[in-house]
Amino acid sequence: MRRQSVILGLLLGPVTLFLGVFFLLPLLIIALFSVLTPGLYGGVEWAFYHWNYGRVFGWADGITEIYEPVYLSILFRSLGFAAMTVGICLLLCYPVAFWVSRLPQRWRLVFLFLITLPFFSSLIVRLYAWLLILKPSGLLNGVLMATGLVEAPLEILYTPAAVVLGMVYVMIPFMFLPLYGAIDNLDRAQVEASLDLGATRVQTFVKVMLPQTLPGIMGGAVIVFIPSVGNFIVPDVLGGAKGLMIGNLVEQQFLSARNWPFGAALSMIIMSVVLVVLLTAVTRARKRSDTR
Amino acid sequence: MTALLEIRGARREFVTPEGGRLAALDGVDLDVGANEFVTLLGPSGCGKTTLLRAVSGFETLDGGTIRLDGADIAALPPFRRPVNTVFQSYALFGHMTVARNVGYALEVQGVPRATYEAEVAAALEKVGLSGLGGRKPSQLSGGQRQRVALARAIIAKPRLLLLDEPLSALDRNLRQQMQIELKALQHRLGIAFVFVTHDQEEALTMSDRIVVMRAGRIEQIGTPRDIYRQPKNRFVAEFIGETNLFPVLVERIEGATALARTDAGVVLAIPAEGRRAGERVTAILRPTDLALAGEGIRGTVTRAVYLGADLHLFVQPAAGGPEISVTTRDVASLPATGETVHLAHDPARVHLLAEA
Amino acid sequence: MKMHSACVAVAFSLVAGSALAEGTLSLYNWGDYINPEVLTKFTEETGIAVTLDTYSSNEEMLAKIQAGATGYDIVFPSVHMNDIMLKLGLLEKTGINQHPDFKNIDPAFLRAKEDPESEYCLPYAWGTVGVFYNETVTGPVASWEDFFAIPEKTGGKITLLDDMREVLAIGLMANGKSVNSAEPADVQAATDYILSKKAAVSAFTYESMAMLSSGDIAAAHFFVGGNVFFTETPNVKYVIPTEGATMYQENICVLASAPNKENAKKFMEFYLKPEIAALNVAQQFNGTPNVPANDLTPDFIKSNPNINVQGDTMARLQIFEDIGAALKLYDRAWNTVRTAQ
The missing domain is CATH 3.40.190.10 (Periplasmic binding protein-like II)
Incomplete structure (x- = not known):
């Protein structure tokens, strides 16, 4: 018995250590910092301080810390952008994934390779490439004007549209791959069975294909949603830093406001909100697919 | 009376990976009556599944017509055809309960809740699955899934039920039991079944008529007895049951019987009607048509297989030529391997093919 | 100067090869804030291989150093950050003000309140x-x-x-x-x-x-x-x-945690030379606190009242x-x- 538990401990040791070092420990540090007093020049002072949260949620002393609803509105704005990114990625990827899954094996591999190609270069470089494409004298406007489709250059750069475009661009591979996995595994026979039983194509899609590919949809949505909420580079580069995202706010606390605890508190808040949103979405989706 | 299903000149070509063309259906004509159990039988690649899918609407024909109750359905999408299918893999909806699977055809029609529930309960009852409606397909055995697939396909009362090798995944005992149940169910429902299989035993057990197919063409259509006793050609003869084929030369006519001889020298008595001396034909003798006797074809037992009720022998004729296969109940004299035996047969049981 | 493409570590590997290597020096500077030729010259002269890492704000640099980033020898904080880092005890006393060439530096640029005599850091550019x-x-x-x-x-x-x-x-x-x-x-x-x-x-x-x-x-x-x-x-x-x-002014400071303090000091002394400071100005369009260097800068810089x-x-x-x-x-x-x- 004793011997067994020792062996079990040895077997589980590396996994525990891995999770502890790479997941739990950083999380604990953030959680701890979020309730400490900000040091004047960055870092923390080891005294309990709850106003990092109070500033966001509505209690503050009004002197050193002031409650401002702006933080929550920035959070909701970021959640909105992330949700929009998820939605657009989904709408774009679903039909394409379907199409790709029907290609001959060789072309499928080529396509999957192309989808992962952006990962080979830096995100920053790719975003600056978009900047060059979207700017008034850029490639897009050059083509549009040369073909006579527009008279004056379209103002896309430094607008919310550019931010959404950039986010969708960055996140599409993360949506595509899980979605493709699910659609590729889709049981064609079940689709045929549904049509055979008199369901129209739309009914078949809603009642059979969608529920069957739901794990892929949820997987893609989660993987896209999480980094989208915290993304600050895209709004900075393509949005001209005019709209503040929650990720900007966190970055700012560490890189210009020198307020680590507040940055940590904001991070904890993002994590909790994302967790709640995702759990709600997943449970709802699961429940819906069970009932008629 | 017109047939329920009427297929004329059905053609379908596929392009092979090498760029060649392959005719999956090469001019198929077939009628199925309103309450008939028709089996499409043939080796894989013979076109039987393609024909079935053309009826259900998942294959488009390159030529020919398909009529159901006199109406051309070739242009209708699958969901508009009054035809349902039991798929080979069952294709049950894994994310739905058994009851919802069964009721699916009604659900998509928007049948009122009360009717829906009564019909689902009735369908489950019909296939002996009452009480399992709340389970997921993954919680059922293979045989139970088979029944769910069946219940699901009949709930909308199709005029025609298509079954695509539905028993191939079941073990032997269950398969035999399901064969009987399927036939009984077809009787009870009074609808036509078109059943695809490559298993000749299955075809013989259940069918009103069997359609033997090869390479996109129909070789023969007939009752199981016709097909077994009167195969039209060597392919049908060899495909259905075990067969001894003797290409022979007719030597002389002796009243109702003629004597014929294989090239190796085995002599057979065959029906004389329509025969003339010097003619080349192929004589067909099923293993059950041969018996051990004091005289007849002489040969040596090369292998004896004891099958319980039957004894199966392989006999090498002394005159030469291929081994002859014999099934006999005559277990009183159990021959040993290497023993010399004589094989006798009733000339009237010999079926002749004009081809040599 | 702040660039998202920060963290691009530019390694100036020694052309002369390892035979001449006299150790290494690791700079942590703002992006695009030093003429690469200055580093090449330094390596030619001393045989010390230089690596350059970049940051995009004072706070980013401070946060990294505070979080325990090691391996950097020299940083280029702005004056107010220079003060903060001194208060936090992050900088090393170098005695650069004792060097004979220190007379080149205009005393008006000794702006750091915590280091009025330049015992720690050397005014770099403004x-x-x-x-x-x-x-x-x-x-x-x-x-x-x-x-x-x-x-x-x-x-x-x-x-x-x-x-x-x-x-x-x-x-x-x-x-x-x-x-x-x-x-x-x-x-x-x-x-x-x-x-x-x-x-x-x-x-x-x-x-x-x-x-x-x-x-x-x-x-x-x-x-x-x-x-x-x-x-x-x-x-x-x-x-x-x-x-x-x-206006901004950055100073050259040696970190208390620097692994190559001697080489870092050699770099400071090297940068006291008017021709080196002028070489930097010619590419950076900055002002320099090095008085004789001002005479060595190109005319189009000298004559522009908005630059000079x-x-x-x-x-x-x-x-x-x-x-x-x-x-x-x-x-x-x-x-x-x-x-x-």
């Missing part, structure tokens, strides 16, 4: 943050008011730096206040000023120089170093606005100081500016 404008599009620009009026008047676009204190400093200067004011009312007024101009601003960005040369924007708030892109384009001009502008700043213009310049806890005021103001629609 510069101004003003307005670049494409005169063909905008016409003459002399003030911040002119700058913010460009979009309405000409349809040309303008950008500000994506930097909290630089942007709010414009508001403070427009109201005649100190850029280091800790008065909530001053900061509020500055915020209101910027908010009233926000609609005119296309973006807060550091990528304005390329956009200015391609004609996508008409004017930009940027560092004097941007002049390097416009030596061949006389229509793009640089001006220090009449309301005032900020003199008397009355100098009086309009303000330098950022550490404002301690008042930073929170600016943080809040900046959030307001950036979230306003």
